[in-house]
Amino acid sequence: MAEKKQxxxxxxxxxxxxxxxxxRDLDKTPILxxxxxxxxxxxxxxxxxxxxxxxxxEIAGLIGxxxxxxxxxxxxxxxxxxxxxxxxxxxxLDTHGKTPSQINRMGIARTFQNIRLFNNxxxxxxxxxxxxxxxxxxxxxxxxxxxxxxxxxxxxxxxALELLSIFDMQxxxxxxxxxxxxxxQRRLEIVRALATNPSLLLLDEPAAGMNPSETAELMENIVxxxxxxxxxxxxxxxDMSLVMGICEGICVLNFGQxxxxxxxxxxxxxxxxxxxxxxxxx
Amino acid sequence: MKKINxxxxxxxINYGIVIAAFAVIQVLLGMGRLSNSLQSLLVPACCYIVMAxxxxxxxxxxxxxxxxxxxxxxxxxxxxxTVSILLxxxxxxxxxRLAVSMAVGxxxxxxxGAIVGVPVLRLQGDYLAIVTLAFGQIIKNIIMVLYVxxxxxxxxxxxxxxxxxxGSDGVAIIKGPMGAVGVTKLASFTAGFVLIxxxxxxxxxxxxxxxxxxxxxxxxxxxxxxxxxxxVTKYKLMAFVTSAALAGAAGALWGLNYSSTVASKxxxxxxxxxxxxxxxxxxxxxxxSIIAAALLYVLPEMLRGxxxxxxxxxxxxIVLILVMLATNNDQxxxxxxxxxxKRKKVAANG
Amino acid sequence: MxxxxxxxxxxxxxxxxxxxxxGYTMVYGIAKMLNFAHGDIIMVGAYMCFxxxxxxxxxxxxxxxxxxxxxxVLGIVIERLxxxxxxxxxxxxxxxxxxxxxxxLQNSAQLLWGADTKTFRPLVEGSLVLVPDQLSxxxxxxxxxxxxxxxxxxxxxxxGQTKMGKAMRACSEDKAxxxxxxxxxxxxxxxxxxIGSALAAVAGVLMCSAYPVLSPTTGSMPGIxxxxxxxxxxxxxxxxxxxxxxxxxxxxxxxxxxxSTALSDAVVFAVLIIVLLVKPAGLMxxxxxxxx
Numbered sequence: 001m002a003e004k005k006q007x008x009x010x011x012x013x014x015x016x017x018x019x020x021x022x023x024r025d026l027d028k029t030p031i032l033x034x035x036x037x038x039x040x041x042x043x044x045x046x047x048x049x050x051x052x053x054x055x056x057x058e059i060a061g062l063i064g065x066x067x068x069x070x071x072x073x074x075x076x077x078x079x080x081x082x083x084x085x086x087x088x089x090x091x092x093l094d095t096h097g098k099t100p101s102q103i104n105r106m107g108i109a110r111t112f113q114n115i116r117l118f119n120n121x122x123x124x125x126x127x128x129x130x131x132x133x134x135x136x137x138x139x140x141x142x143x144x145x146x147x148x149x150x151x152x153x154x155x156x157x158x159x160a161l162e163l164l165s166i167f168d169m170q171x172x173x174x175x176x177x178x179x180x181x182x183x184x185q186r187r188l189e190i191v192r193a194l195a196t197n198p199s200l201l202l203l204d205e206p207a208a209g210m211n212p213s214e215t216a217e218l219m220e221n222i223v224x225x226x227x228x229x230x231x232x233x234x235x236x237x238x239d240m241s242l243v244m245g246i247c248e249g250i251c252v253l254n255f256g257q258x259x260x261x262x263x264x265x266x267x268x269x270x271x272x273x274x275x276x277x278x279x280x281x282x
Numbered sequence: 283m284k285k286i287n288x289x290x291x292x293x294x295i296n297y298g299i300v301i302a303a304f305a306v307i308q309v310l311l312g313m314g315r316l317s318n319s320l321q322s323l324l325v326p327a328c329c330y331i332v333m334a335x336x337x338x339x340x341x342x343x344x345x346x347x348x349x350x351x352x353x354x355x356x357x358x359x360x361x362x363x364t365v366s367i368l369l370x371x372x373x374x375x376x377x378x379r380l381a382v383s384m385a386v387g388x389x390x391x392x393x394x395g396a397i398v399g400v401p402v403l404r405l406q407g408d409y410l411a412i413v414t415l416a417f418g419q420i421i422k423n424i425i426m427v428l429y430v431x432x433x434x435x436x437x438x439x440x441x442x443x444x445x446x447x448x449g450s451d452g453v454a455i456i457k458g459p460m461g462a463v464g465v466t467k468l469a470s471f472t473a474g475f476v477l478i479x480x481x482x483x484x485x486x487x488x489x490x491x492x493x494x495x496x497x498x499x500x501x502x503x504x505x506x507x508x509x510x511x512x513x514v515t516k517y518k519l520m521a522f523v524t525s526a527a528l529a530g531a532a533g534a535l536w537g538l539n540y541s542s543t544v545a546s547k548x549x550x551x552x553x554x555x556x557x558x559x560x561x562x563x564x565x566x567x568x569x570x571s572i573i574a575a576a577l578l579y580v581l582p583e584m585l586r587g588x589x590x591x592x593x594x595x596x597x598x599x600i601v602l603i604l605v606m607l608a609t610n611n612d613q614x615x616x617x618x619x620x621x622x623x624k625r626k627k628v629a630a631n632g
Numbered sequence: 633m634x635x636x637x638x639x640x641x642x643x644x645x646x647x648x649x650x651x652x653x654x655g656y657t658m659v660y661g662i663a664k665m666l667n668f669a670h671g672d673i674i675m676v677g678a679y680m681c682f683x684x685x686x687x688x689x690x691x692x693x694x695x696x697x698x699x700x701x702x703x704x705v706l707g708i709v710i711e712r713l714x715x716x717x718x719x720x721x722x723x724x725x726x727x728x729x730x731x732x733x734x735x736x737l738q739n740s741a742q743l744l745w746g747a748d749t750k751t752f753r754p755l756v757e758g759s760l761v762l763v764p765d766q767l768s769x770x771x772x773x774x775x776x777x778x779x780x781x782x783x784x785x786x787x788x789x790x791x792g793q794t795k796m797g798k799a800m801r802a803c804s805e806d807k808a809x810x811x812x813x814x815x816x817x818x819x820x821x822x823x824x825x826x827i828g829s830a831l832a833a834v835a836g837v838l839m840c841s842a843y844p845v846l847s848p849t850t851g852s853m854p855g856i857x858x859x860x861x862x863x864x865x866x867x868x869x870x871x872x873x874x875x876x877x878x879x880x881x882x883x884x885x886x887x888x889x890x891x892s893t894a895l896s897d898a899v900v901f902a903v904l905i906i907v908l909l910v911k912p913a914g915l916m917x918x919x920x921x922x923x924x
Contacts, residue, residue, distance in 0.1 A: 341724070347724065347727075401905075401909050402905070402908075402909070404909075404912070405908060405909075405912055406912075408666060408723075408863075408867070409863065409908055409912060409913070411666070412859075412860065412863045412904070412908070413904070413905050413908055415856070416860065416901035416902075416904050416905055417901070417905070419856075419897055419898070419901050420897075420898045420901050420902060423894070423895055423897045423898035423901075424895070424898055426894060427892065427894045427895060442892075459894075504922075505922065505924055550856065554731055557728070558728060558731070561724055561725070561728045562728075565724070592743060593743070595735060595738075595739040596735075596736065596739040596740065596743065598735065599732050599733075599735035599736035599739055600732075600736060602728065602729075602731070602732035602735070603714055603729055603732035603733060603736065606718070606721075606725050606728050606729040606732065607714070607717055607718065607729070609725070610717075610718050610721035610722070610725040611717040611718060611721065612720070613717075614717070
């Protein structure tokens, strides 16, 4: 409480020094540690001094006004962009110089703000592509249809249906992914990301375009996914009911800088955050 | 929502069509019902079918435009011819020599595919298309100055006729702009049939495996594919090299079907011809490629005999434009749809 | 001296490539299509000039004018009939249609004018002697370089200063947005094809004046080379087309002179591949990564 008072008094709001990792994860190494992370696009600093720690089973929220650099942070974490500065440790391992596909194999999976499915393929194939690195047979076994192929394809088929059942989508397995309704496409993207067996799942605006009841269902499902898979989830979202409802730690970004970190309560009463969203009070 | 039917059944239908066509043609041949000119089209038609199916792997399944597919065919043709002549004494059995030559042709095609693929697949879209075009031209150009022969002292290879010092008893295999001459014809319709079946086996089984799914994922959305851990270079290269290897084998079969072959046969126009088969057959549709290649190769050749020789290519051009307009213009498509009710098909990604 | 002679030959050949490449680049910039029929417009232009000067004994200027008019009309008609209905079709469908148009032009030319090779009478004859017996520039080369310079300046002014030019640039950035701003996209695209085809006619006449053989397939190889030049410089970029064209002409001439005539094509295309590997969007093109 003392710290909160300090925020309200001072003009500059310091980043809270205490970790926002939930208590149950405190004794374990964090899954993600970013320090001094930053990227410049030709002189323009898009993200700067991004420091964050995410616990092993934490649900973390990344919020901020449009253009604050939230998706850029995701792109840095997944190495779609190579950071200009700083380090990203995933489960204690440095991800420097890795490609996006290597990052996925190290344990980060993500969804996209503008849905990116394999539109011409079936729902099941989309999930199976997520299972790609867990299937181990070679091209030759595939072409010659060796026993290894049949065994692993059967396992992949079963696993895909099992994963789809999280969102009750197993009946849609044979449909073309691009022809699904919008909400189902968003859910399929999450299933595909989960199929890669991640330890950290990044969700970029998972509730975009959903109505309140769909959002409520999604909230339940996100918690359920964390509980079943015992993974960390970090999400970008504009729907404050979702963020405040399920995120244990929230990080607020504005103009590429972290302006506040803390629990939902702390963030809601933080004057800098209010200013960033609503403007300065006259 | 659109349901997609099971692909494995589709694959068996394709084998069935090819086997049935082979059986019918064999019966017609046995009854002597096929004219000589039609018989001479059988092996080239097989080559074009293999070319079209293999190019479909690059263009339809991987989603990258290639304008130099004939270049790989050329590599296969000349390496296959060379090997068949070198093995003339060591391997007297014609069918075995043909099989070895085709295998060597496939390896040559694959090597070419890897050489052009490794650096070039980093490029995207039209730029990749231009480089494949350039590569096809380079292969044609190099083979046109190449002299290859064998004599008592061994194997000779030179880049000009002056430097080509073949012994008097030697056999020249490739003679620069004149190409390969004096080739023993080893190709047969049965070999073509077997090559088509192998091609179908490779392409169809690849598509329905984890590697094939990875390749199609790259086509549909590269960024998403990377995000689920797919190695872009590896799978692009896999599709590209497989496609080039099959084209190489088809090239070897082609080369061993004629007593002489020139490099300019495998030019830009041949690459385009095969691309036309693929596009008209439907991107990603293996059956479409087979049927389009067979029909579009054989029909214009048959028009030759009808006194329409002068107008043959003109008709071909007009039909090509009209078909593209009818299948891709929304208004025309609606018009065609009203006349012929059509099954809904999965749109292929360009 | 032979070096200087080669430079002059290269630059003049390159100027012709540059004029053709401009047509490719403008059409690509606005319609995002590889117009493979562009090379055959060159051939039609050359035939027009050939008949005007040969059969009707018109002066060279009238021949060029006729070629330009016919090709401009031809370009607009082709765009309207074959490409416009495919505006929203996949790019591969448009590419195949362009190839169909290319076959159509070649085969129509063969039916109308015969498959035999015709000898083209150059627009201007003789050459300017700089150093007697050692260094000279043919008047055709002078004319090619001059044409290229004039075309470049005119096009730069046109796209930069005029209303139509600005509309063109707007359409090449974003057709839908341009339409919302009140620009007639169809008219703009027609205009682009018209300019590109007019340039092709000029290039065709210059090309056949420098290398006086004419047949229905005359246009295809220069077409592919100029297309390479456009990619070389960065397709979509007007100064890139100039740079690409001149470089290509010089490289081709040097490869013929110092390496081997038979391998000149291989050298040109190998240089293209190397350039693209270093600069994936060509020398002056912008590489725009996909936004995630």
